[in-house]
Amino acid sequence: MTYRQTTEFFLYDWLNVESLNQRTRFADHSRETFDSVLDTCEKIARDKFAPFNRIADTEEPWFDGEKVHLPESSHAAARAFQESGMLAAAQDYEIGGMQLPCVVEMAANSFFSKAGIGIGGGGMLTSGNANLLMAHGTELQKQVFARNEFAGRFYGTMCLSEPQAGSSLSDVVTRATPDGSDFESDPFGPRYRLRGNKMWISNGEHELSENIIHLVLAKIPDAEGKLVPGTKGISLFIVPKKLVDAQGQLTGERNDVALAGLNHKLGYRGIPNTLLNFGEGKYPVRGSAGAIGYLVGKAGDGLRCMFHMMNEARIAVGLGAATLGYAGYEASLEYARNRPQGRPMGVGGKDAKQPQVPIIQHADVKRMLLAQKSYCEGAVALELYCARLVDELHTGDEAGAKEAHLLLEMLTPIAKSWPSEWCLEANSLAIQVLGGYGYTRDFPVEQYWRDNRLNMIHEGTHGIQALDLLGRKVVMDGGKGLALLASKMNGTIERAMAVPELAAHGNALAGALKAVGNATKSAWATGNPEEALANATPYLQAFGHTVLAWIWLDVALCARRQPESDLTQGKLAAARYFFHYELPKVPAWLKVVETRDDTCRSMDDAWF
Template identity: 50%
Template sequence: MAAPLSRRDIDFLLYEWLDVPALTERERFADHSRETFDGIMDVAQDMAVKLFAPHNKKGDQNQPYVGDDGKVVLIDEVKPALDEFAKAGLISCGFDESLGGIALPMVVTRAAMAWFQAANPGSSSYPFLTVGNANLIAAHGTQEQIDTWVKPMLEGRYFGTMCLSEPDVGSSLADITTKAIPAGDGTYSVSGTKMWISGGDHELTENIVHLVLAKAPGGGPGVKGISLFIVPKMLDGERNGVSLVGLNHKMGNRGTTNTLLEFDGATGYLVGEEHLGLSYMFHMMNEARIGVGFLATSIGYAGYLASLEYAKVRTQGRNPASKDPASAPIPIIEHADVKRMLLAQKAYVEGALALGLYSSKLVDEEQTAGADAAKRAHILLEVLTPIAKAWPSQWCLEANSLAIQVHGGYGYTTEFDVEQYYRDNRLNPIHEGTNGIQGLDLLGRKVVMNGGEGLAVLAETIGATIESARAAGGAAADYAEQLAGALGRLQATTATLWKGLDPAVALANSAAYLEAAGHVVIAWIWLEQLLAVGDNVGDFYDGKRAAARYFYRFELPKTGPQFDLLDSLDRTTLDTDPAWL
């Protein structure tokens, strides 16, 4: 079975661009080396191809269901694959040795996980959520909570979830109604209904550790009244007042159970302090947002590689210069418009993967660099997180659409994988905060935080790349001038949007702002990759040059009209009466 990602590209990004082995000079990562990182990649690639990819289509065609005994039924292949995943240490590898891990850098664990996300989005979601859950409790829980819940999760005996939304409350968490009443013994009685809970019920593990947002007495209205609780599915061998109401049947990503859960006086354990639950949950949510960006990227990448292989072997039509109708048809990859669609996919997925790995390395910088560098990495990560979630969710989905187009009519059939890739990826602009919410976060919070510090740090970082590209000369210098102009527009437009005006006007245009800012960031990421390519020769490096050229010729110019629209302080959406729609 063909690999769903490019190992050559991952190696380029980790070693020729990001210089990840340099992290081993820091105390936390001192026991590692490039050999360690290569070993993890080898294991991840091998397991993803052999254990996860083979049942991806079967999981899609045989959705989870509730059996007569009330238990969730999954296809047989899921559990052994996940058991091997855990046995290989892939759940725990990024955690401290005290928790059973080996303290791998985040950038390496993310790269490893991308193999599984590309091979099988449904099955990979269970450990993905578990790692985020365990990270949150390890950061904010007590030692007893870590021993009781985190360690079994890292061993693969328990899996974890995040329970935020409710049937009548999507992203507006201030309006949740789930309650947590002190039980008098240090625990809480949690009651309410949670909706859209991925991995919310199954029989894959001994237990499921739910992280539940609920309101405890005395917290007042709004998000400041929200607390966070550990609510296990099983407690002392018995069901803990957590019942499965039903499964949601999805358009794609069907291999992951998606549930409606009822908490009826379930025993819960407070994480941290009362009424600070949302701040704790953002630890997992921000991690999950970058993870969703990786998921979108990985599915987009799998579709790109599938359509690339198809285009090489599918023959149709002839070269426009050929006048002989009896001549043999040519592979469609030789047609200019097919090359356009493949170049677009390549520019999207390789740019998105690079952004995800860059953002992941910022986590390592934040944890291990000196004080000033760590602070700067934190600020830059804050600004990039909404883009790292939303941009791949939009444009790698577009890559999947183009993969179907390359296949022609065959791409629209279930016999070929690309139609499933599109359906699987369509979820990613929605969950972990819709792309619209990411736009509000970027424009309403991140670029203006601390008096504009967020945007300033981003601009300084991009500016340093521009100067390096100018010094390099050639195409890189030409792109540097184009990027400098786009960056200047981004800074000026941000100032225009917030120049003493009603915030509603600015935020009404936050979606356009997110798209434009995202394209500027990906253009910067492509210039970074081009500088890493340098004077190297070969098809791989020429492919990078072609993708960078495509992005600067076809994509970055799209930001001009977007900035024009934003500068006009358009009120079209604000002034539209709902009765007109």
């Protein structure tokens, strides 16, 4: 099966995405228009991304003191991506968008991440930045910044982390002070001067676009000049690299934002990752140091604005991890089909006089390929399911939107974390299938593995997703979200019980779901977050495997309803793999959660 065939199966057969066309927003769409978007993206990815993925890795971004240089092929890929219109795919027609459902947009964009995740300027960041402005910006902010981002004229960044704070956003110390006495009369909104350092900023400096629009978290000092501790004091600002006028034209003024350095990474090398200095006076602007920034939304509301976009960003990260895994699966499948080595093991041993067979005939190679298929296709299905929920959130009726919101709250930590762990494992298996060749840079699999290792770190580490899930999501509103998710799973289980071939899977999932429920209660039995959360990560792993088993069972039900084909057989086999080889791991992870095991948290520093 090709990735395209599997994607279409998920979109049309499983998620019934065509039914969205009955909604006003998508009324002009049809399977044909969706397919043509997929065609376009698949083609650009094949022609402009895939052939240059290794170059993006070997020719790392470099800084000549003024400009950051990327390979010409990355510029060409970025141009082709811009021209595809995908930056504005989900936007209204009237601002140049396609009014595409999120689920189709994500599926179409996944061709790019599969072909070259570090190439082309990271469109997701730019459209995410612009989407945030569409939700929280003023009319002029939308008009000038968001629309030029959707058009690809400007690119966007998200500036959250700082060297001393990392994931701990409450410790942000970038300061925003009013810029002059007329600071409140700027057409772009209250105008501030920002001073501080931002770390880990993807695409913080490059020449791919006319301008770079930084969205920056900073604190406005109180009357005594002090920063408010915690996240409540954080505000959000638009800080363009080059200042623009109300018509969106560059004024010729360079803002006081300077590249302090590029990070040299293990993977994802096509994307320049930067340390940025705001307002240190390297580029004094309008007569003084300090980066000019315009407040977005209300002061103190910065984190809420930023997190508005977090669900979609996390789904996108998960889908990127899934497609990286899938790329390795494809490469190792091709290798296994073409590499002759060894002979089948029969009752009488091996017959060395026979010719060698392609290694795909060996059971252990099949196991490694099927594991990859099960991880990566399962992950793609999960991400598309979540993207479909985003559509429900935006265009469903009130009850549907409410339900979608709650399900997304529950599933986002899994959508972010699960593929980043298991599709990385898939990439390792792809290396293993290729053996020594997989360990060389002559084949792409080692790069996929390096690239994918980022995904457990950025957009909230694994540990942070785990705290979010067990510390907030499963307990919020008295456990309403968990109850809703369980009811969805139970629906699938019930339908599976009616299909003899899938009934055992249904039973197994019911058992896992019950175990997760019990572990959730046991973890919180003492009400002490320190005890409950000490094993949040194993809980996240168990929860994730349970969710994926549910996704696979639901996909299997869909495959079972169709006429038998190689595709449906493959999906049923991948589901079976997941139930037989993966789901049994759940009790092992839950054991320490249930018992509130304190082995780790009681570990003394001196004993290490």
